Amino acid sequence: MRGLLALAAVVLLAPLALANNYHYEIAILVGLNAIVCVGLNLLIGYAGQVSLGHAGFFGIGAYGSAILAARYGWPPLASLAAATAAAALLAWVVGRPILRLRGHYLAMATLGLGIIISIVITTEDRYTGGPDGMSVPPLALAGFALSGERAWYWLVGALLVATVWLSLNLIDSPVGRALRALHGSEVAAEVAGIDSARHKLLAFVLSAAIAGLAGALTAHYAGFITPGKATFLHSIELVVMVVFGGMASTFGAVVGAAVLTALPQLLTVFKEYEMVVFGGVMMLTMIFMPTGLVPTLAMLARRRR
Amino acid sequence: MSLLRAEGLAKEFGGVRAVEGLDFEIREGQVFSVIGPNGAGKTTLLNLLTGIYRPSAGRLWLAGRALAARAPHQFAAAGIGRTFQNLQIFFNMSALENVMAGRHLHERCGLLAALARTPRLARAERDCRRLARELLEFVGLAAYADAPADSLPYGALKRLEIARALAAEPRLLLLDEPAAGLNPSEIRGIDGLIQGLAKRGITVVLVEHNMKLVMGVSDHVLVLDYGRKLAEGAPEAVRGDPRVIEAYLGGAEH
Amino acid sequence: MSGELAQFLLSGLTVGSIYALVALGFAIIYNASHVINFAQGEFVMIGGMATVSLLGAGLPLALAAALAVALAALIGLALARFAVQPARGASVVTLIIITIGAAILLRGLAALVWDKRIHALPAFSGDAPIAVAGATLAPQSLWVIGVTALIVCALWAFFNRTLNGKAILAVSHNRLAAQLMGISVRRVLLVSFALSAALGALAGILVAPITFTSWDVGVMLGLKGFAAAILGGMGSGPGAVLGGLVLGLLESLGAGYLSSAYKDAIAFIVMLAVLMLMPGGLLGARAAERV
Ligand SMILES: Nc1ncnc2c1ncn2[C@@H]1O[C@H](COP(=O)(O)OP(=O)(O)OP(=O)(O)O)[C@@H](O)[C@H]1O
Ligand SMILES: [Mg+2]
Numbered sequence: 055m056r057g058l059l060a061l062a063a064v065v066l067l068a069p070l071a072l073a074n075n076y077h078y079e080i081a082i083l084v085g086l087n088a089i090v091c092v093g094l095n096l097l098i099g100y101a102g103q104v105s106l107g108h109a110g111f112f113g114i115g116a117y118g119s120a121i122l123a124a125r126y127g128w129p130p131l132a133s134l135a136a137a138t139a140a141a142a143l144l145a146w147v148v149g150r151p152i153l154r155l156r157g158h159y160l161a162m163a164t165l166g167l168g169i170i171i172s173i174v175i176t177t178e179d180r181y182t183g184g185p186d187g188m189s190v191p192p193l194a195l196a197g198f199a200l201s202g203e204r205a206w207y208w209l210v211g212a213l214l215v216a217t218v219w220l221s222l223n224l225i226d227s228p229v230g231r232a233l234r235a236l237h238g239s240e241v242a243a244e245v246a247g248i249d250s251a252r253h254k255l256l257a258f259v260l261s262a263a264i265a266g267l268a269g270a271l272t273a274h275y276a277g278f279i280t281p282g283k284a285t286f287l288h289s290i291e292l293v294v295m296v297v298f299g300g301m302a303s304t305f306g307a308v309v310g311a312a313v314l315t316a317l318p319q320l321l322t323v324f325k326e327y328e329m330v331v332f333g334g335v336m337m338l339t340m341i342f343m344p345t346g347l348v349p350t351l352a353m354l355a356r357r358r359r
Numbered sequence: 360m361s362l363l364r365a366e367g368l369a370k371e372f373g374g375v376r377a378v379e380g381l382d383f384e385i386r387e388g389q390v391f392s393v394i395g396p397n398g399a400g401k402t403t404l405l406n407l408l409t410g411i412y413r414p415s416a417g418r419l420w421l422a423g424r425a426l427a428a429r430a431p432h433q434f435a436a437a438g439i440g441r442t443f444q445n446l447q448i449f450f451n452m453s454a455l456e457n458v459m460a461g462r463h464l465h466e467r468c469g470l471l472a473a474l475a476r477t478p479r480l481a482r483a484e485r486d487c488r489r490l491a492r493e494l495l496e497f498v499g500l501a502a503y504a505d506a507p508a509d510s511l512p513y514g515a516l517k518r519l520e521i522a523r524a525l526a527a528e529p530r531l532l533l534l535d536e537p538a539a540g541l542n543p544s545e546i547r548g549i550d551g552l553i554q555g556l557a558k559r560g561i562t563v564v565l566v567e568h569n570m571k572l573v574m575g576v577s578d579h580v581l582v583l584d585y586g587r588k589l590a591e592g593a594p595e596a597v598r599g600d601p602r603v604i605e606a607y608l609g610g611a612e613h
Numbered sequence: 614m615s616g617e618l619a620q621f622l623l624s625g626l627t628v629g630s631i632y633a634l635v636a637l638g639f640a641i642i643y644n645a646s647h648v649i650n651f652a653q654g655e656f657v658m659i660g661g662m663a664t665v666s667l668l669g670a671g672l673p674l675a676l677a678a679a680l681a682v683a684l685a686a687l688i689g690l691a692l693a694r695f696a697v698q699p700a701r702g703a704s705v706v707t708l709i710i711i712t713i714g715a716a717i718l719l720r721g722l723a724a725l726v727w728d729k730r731i732h733a734l735p736a737f738s739g740d741a742p743i744a745v746a747g748a749t750l751a752p753q754s755l756w757v758i759g760v761t762a763l764i765v766c767a768l769w770a771f772f773n774r775t776l777n778g779k780a781i782l783a784v785s786h787n788r789l790a791a792q793l794m795g796i797s798v799r800r801v802l803l804v805s806f807a808l809s810a811a812l813g814a815l816a817g818i819l820v821a822p823i824t825f826t827s828w829d830v831g832v833m834l835g836l837k838g839f840a841a842a843i844l845g846g847m848g849s850g851p852g853a854v855l856g857g858l859v860l861g862l863l864e865s866l867g868a869g870y871l872s873s874a875y876k877d878a879i880a881f882i883v884m885l886a887v888l889m890l891m892p893g894g895l896l897g898a899r900a901a902e903r904v
Contacts, residue, residue, distance in 0.1 A: 098706065104705060104706050104709065106709070151889040152885075152888070152889065155888055155892060157705040158647075158649050158705055158709075158847075159847075159888060159892055161649075161705065161706075161709055162649075162839065162843060162884065162888060163884075163885060163888045163889070165836070166840070166881040166882075166884045166885040166888070167881075167885060169836065169878075169881045170878050170881050170882060170885070173875065173877055173878040173881075174878070177874045177875060177878075220474045220475070223473065223474055223475065223476040224470075224473050224474050226476075226484075227468060227472075227473035227474075227476065227480060227484070228459075228462075228463060228466040228467070228468050228473065228484075228487075229468065229470060229473040230473065231452070231456060231459060231460045231463070232460065232463055234449065234451055234452055234456075234460070235449050235452070235460040235463075237449075237451055238448065238449030238450055238451045238452065239447040239448065239449060241411060241431065241443075241447055242443065242447035242448070242449065242523075243449075243460070244410075244411075244430065244431035244432045244435070245409055245411075245431055245432075245434075245435055245440065245441055245447075245524075246432075246435060246440075246460060246461045246463050246464075246523065246524075246526075246527055247432050247435035247436050247463045247464035247527055248432055248460070248463050249430070249432045250432070251430075256470065260470075286832070286836070290713055290717075293706070293710065294710060294714075297706060297707075297710055301706070302451065326724075326725065327721070327725070328721070329717050329718070329720055329721025329724065330718055330721035330722055330725065331721075332714075332717055332721075333714045333715065333716070333717030333718030333719070333720075333721055334714070334718055335714075336710055336711070336713065336714025336717065336718075337696050337710075337711050337714035337715060337718065339710075340700060340703070340707045340710050340711045340714065341696060341699050341700055341711065344700070344703055344704075344707050
């Protein structure tokens, strides 16, 4: 609870430090990525199931909502809901056979799924605009078009706090314990009566739905969407945010998303070195602090005492 | 009354007959021990009784009804719990949470209730926590309740597995070598624990190499050798059986 | 056989050979360490790009290629020694992220050291097409298929006839037993990374005259080699070769007869289908888990 209040305080007070629209924009992107990562962390960090394809679900949310709103004239709120549901539905359908796989095999299957989705998005240019991307109508709430960085900031901030709250509740419930149990020992979880297949699927669908929702919001916020956000590389970025911040730590996911979203934006001077730095950070974090930033800091703080 | 009955139970691994043509009956409230040399098929038998392996042949009845369960979690729901020879602790949780996870079957809750943490769920969680603490006390681990599981010593982890299995309130509890790797005083603790289980009316299947423990607590002993039943009966009768002595001494020679 | 079909089969075999080499790299490392090296594709890139730049510096092709292979092997060695070994026993996600991190790092370095342009290597022995069964075959395709065949034979001999090769196999079958027999698991890991890197680089050099090369060719080639490894059965050498060839043929036939727009998706659809329906692949073994 303390953590949640602290997060809410940060969201409330951050505008004091946000000087211009560009800062707001970064904050909004941080929030949207953090929402995805909190969901993905349920799957990877808590249930222990790797996914290298969540950018695919993000892309389905983004393009689904964009296409329904721009090409079929759906009201954006309805298109948002439908696209989120589509991401969840796809996860549910493919999740059953895929989640029977473990470890590396699961990683490969989700990777394949993500790449197929991104190829479809790039290829079906009649609907998606292909590699050039497409523009997306703004989000309208009850007739009012949601526009302006500030309005979006509060929407995303509120959603982030809500997502974190729901996630913390879930983790500390019988469902969350079941997820953590099957991560700890799948056979022991089964023997304790936990339907591991069902719970893995639940985490997969939930994380996919959240990624889809964040994708749709990102599309409407930016007003324009390109296939880049649905690629393998973006899937990896999402996983790295989760792992860098700290697996099985909801706040870790938020911190990971914040650091890895904001840093490249603020360090644009080093654009050329971005990949070298990003790759290097990935390797060093995993070698020297495999549990991630937040758990490592928490452990150090505990040792101090 | 017979709680569990097996008929012609068999398990083969690509030519290796780990369990073969096994018939036995476990009566309600018994401590039913399974002994045999290394590789006799004891763990395989427990895996068959918990659905981790599908039998190559044979049938099971639980309380007089054919056991229809397929996945291990369905065996658990039918009332069969167990511990593992090679520890299977949830090392990513505290000791208390391990036991709370063991109560999963009695803690059904929907996704929405879990997400919103409804007052009803909050109450259920409090009860679950209390029960889990009681169980930790029962197995003598009250002091470790809030410690991360990976900080517990080996002997404590063995008992943590028992507490977790008990949390599901099984009718039949299978213990795979609960005393292995423990020192004599810890083994006495396990001995007392098993007798405590019997008093609670829980039917226990005990797989164990420690003969003193087996002979002391068992009502009935089944001896396996190369996957087959070698002998069966009251502890004293089995101990004196020349075939059993032969199997153990023969096994000890090499 | 129609000329069109012959054409598809020939080009399928050519790309398939490249996939087979990359897949072999995956299989060798997976066997030695149970790590899936997501940086495998970058060795393909390094092979092609380094040869291009050495050639540009005036070296003869054979020497440039040899140096490029050696460079890749060194980088593979460094990757094993400084990134994979320190993380031994880490979780699957950790190892995945380390090797993906290495891939991104290498790609970024390539863009810095070389450039972000597309380069072509000259074909090894001219461009005059050869007519085969109503289709035309570029001489470079013969190089690709021939060298791949040679390498497969050489690898077979290495694993079955030499002590180093047998040590790698022993470690893959039973790490503990191999260790007890005095085999250094550490060294096996290093050797397998160097060998895989060299294989990848060679693939990159062979294919560069046909498909061009650039700082980012490693991504797709790596992922498709990976799909080939899965199709063949992860960790099986013969499976990797078979998987590579079958995948190359499927891709070429699929692009020719079904949809060329979805050419790149074919490998991943095949991979997903294999994982869902027969995770052991064509030739892989299935291990049961013990409790
Ligand atoms: N998953 C498996 N795959 C192949 N063979 C197996 C498997 N599980 C068990 N076995 C074999 O079945 C036989 C019986 O093994 P099991 O583990 O049941 O013996 P055990 O009586 O429990 O021995 P111990 O006292 O050493 O625990 C052994 O030969 C073993 O190698
Ligand atoms: Mg055993």
